[in-house]
Amino acid sequence: MSGDGRETTGGEPTRAVAQGTFDLLHPGHVHYLREAADHGDELHVIVARSSNVSHKEDPVLPARQRRDVVGAIDAVDEAHLGHESDIFVPIERIDPDVIVLGYDQHHDEDAVAAALDDRGIDCDVARAGPREPKYEDELLSTGRIVDRILERRG
Ligand SMILES: Cc1cc2nc3c(=O)[nH]c(=O)nc-3n(C[C@H](O)[C@H](O)[C@H](O)COP(=O)(O)O)c2cc1C
Ligand SMILES: Nc1ncnc2c1ncn2[C@@H]1O[C@H](COP(=O)(O)OP(=O)(O)OP(=O)(O)O)[C@@H](O)[C@H]1O
Numbered sequence: 001m002s003g004d005g006r007e008t009t010g011g012e013p014t015r016a017v018a019q020g021t022f023d024l025l026h027p028g029h030v031h032y033l034r035e036a037a038d039h040g041d042e043l044h045v046i047v048a049r050s051s052n053v054s055h056k057e058d059p060v061l062p063a064r065q066r067r068d069v070v071g072a073i074d075a076v077d078e079a080h081l082g083h084e085s086d087i088f089v090p091i092e093r094i095d096p097d098v099i100v101l102g103y104d105q106h107h108d109e110d111a112v113a114a115a116l117d118d119r120g121i122d123c124d125v126a127r128a129g130p131r132e133p134k135y136e137d138e139l140l141s142t143g144r145i146v147d148r149i150l151e152r153r154g
Contacts, residue, residue: 016040017096018128019082020105021048021142022066023059028140030073031131036100037075039126044094045070045079052082055106056143088119098124 018036022029022045037043047067050059059066063081071079083089091099099116101107113125131140139145 013041014039014098015042015044015094015096017044017046017091017094017099018102019046019048019099020102021053021056021059022070023061024142024145025069025073026140026142026145027134027138028131029070030075032100032102032128033070033073033075035128039098039100040096042077043075044096045076046082046087046090046094047079049082049084051084052087057146060146088115088121091116091121091123092119095121096123098126100126100128103128103130 016036016039018033020029020032033043033045036045047063047070048059049063053059067079067081070076080090080094099112101109101112109125109127116123116125133140139148
């Protein structure tokens with residue numbers, strides 16, 4: 001562990017990767033990114049392309065804007081735009097020691113580990129936990145923020 005609580009190996013800095021849509025940031029995102037950062041010396045974040053966000057409504061904000069705002073969070077060393085068609089292309093470029101899946105990300109840990117293995121990428125897979133609400137009415141989901149906007153301003 002280094003002085004700031006992150007893991008080190010004493011040699012090259014270790015790299016952790018987090019990923020997601022990150023449309024309309026909220027404290028749940030900050031919690032996830034801080035937890036992911038604790039898995040390595042450097043945190044790299046892959047921001048999903050809008051065309052790959054198929055399991056929920058389209059993001060409101062363009063991918064480059066989502067990347068730039070995520071990249072401004074203290075825990076994040078570098079934010080990267082995701083690849084349009086092959087999610088392992090940025091992983092090959094970043095060459096992480098660990099991929100930290102979000103607590104509710106639909107990706108299966110074993111399936112991701114098997115895909116990494118198939119491509120000869122030596123990398124662990126971990127799963128982050130959820131943020132517990134700190135106070136009543138804390139909105140910890142982009143979808144719920146959008147619903148609130150529509151209720152109040154729609
Ligand atoms: C290891 C890993 C790498 C990913 N890389 C990309 C990528 O390069 N491009 C992309 O559009 N999505 C990528 N994704 C997918 C998104 O990050 C994300 O899971 C999904 O599209 C958005 O949904 P979410 O915000 O609910 O997780 C990756 C996911 C994982 C687990
Ligand atoms: N409340 C939360 N606690 C911990 N992690 C979170 C929380 N909300 C989102 N995350 C994590 O942040 C990453 C990006 O999440 P995403 O952009 O899908 O946000 P979201 O608020 O869950 O969106 P939506 O409400 O539209 O599903 C994912 O890995 C997700 O697991």
